[in-house]
Amino acid sequence: MESLRTFMALPIHTSPWAGSSYLSNNVLQGLLPSLVRLRVLSLSGYCIEELPHQIGGLIHLRYFNLSYTRIKSLPDSVGSLFSMQTLILHGCKNLVKLPQAIENLINLHVLDLTDTENLTEMPMHLGNLKIYRFCPNFLCRRTGGLTS
Numbered sequence: 001m002e003s004l005r006t007f008m009a010l011p012i013h014t015s016p017w018a019g020s021s022y023l024s025n026n027v028l029q030g031l032l033p034s035l036v037r038l039r040v041l042s043l044s045g046y047c048i049e050e051l052p053h054q055i056g057g058l059i060h061l062r063y064f065n066l067s068y069t070r071i072k073s074l075p076d077s078v079g080s081l082f083s084m085q086t087l088i089l090h091g092c093k094n095l096v097k098l099p100q101a102i103e104n105l106i107n108l109h110v111l112d113l114t115d116t117e118n119l120t121e122m123p124m125h126l127g128n129l130k131i132y133r134f135c136p137n138f139l140c141r142r143t144g145g146l147t148s
Helices: 025-034 053-057 076-080 101-102
Strands: 005-006 041-042 063-065 085-089 108-114 140-141 146-147
Touching: 025 053, 053 076, 076 101
Parallel strands: 005 041, 041 063, 063 085, 085 108
Antiparallel strands: 140 146
16 A cells, blocks of 8 residues: 555545535545655545644655645645645635745746635745745736745
8 A cells, every 4th residue: 555656535525516425534634644645635525624744754645635625724744745746725714824845846836825815824935935826816927936
């Protein structure tokens, strides 16, 4: 199981807005941190309010989908996911801030923050990253990253 590369938890409901699917803490705290070769992780649509700090140990993770979860913030350990290319937080209505450490994700090219209207804090140097797809409130330039 530790050589698993893709983990896509499929919610039972039909509407992503429902957010009525629950994921056991045994999966979040026990199983996921042990999947050290994971490259794709989707927890979209689950009633997840926080991620374990150990999520930062998934150093090969390239695609992380937390859309339509109840996540409030991401742990600082997310900053050690240097291989991360895509981070989807679409529809995370409870998300209020991104950790400063997200600036360390030098390979991040897609950051989807659509419908995260409660997001009030953005890392100061996020604009130094070469993100090509971002939330609608910011402008993107292919050569210079983000500008406000």
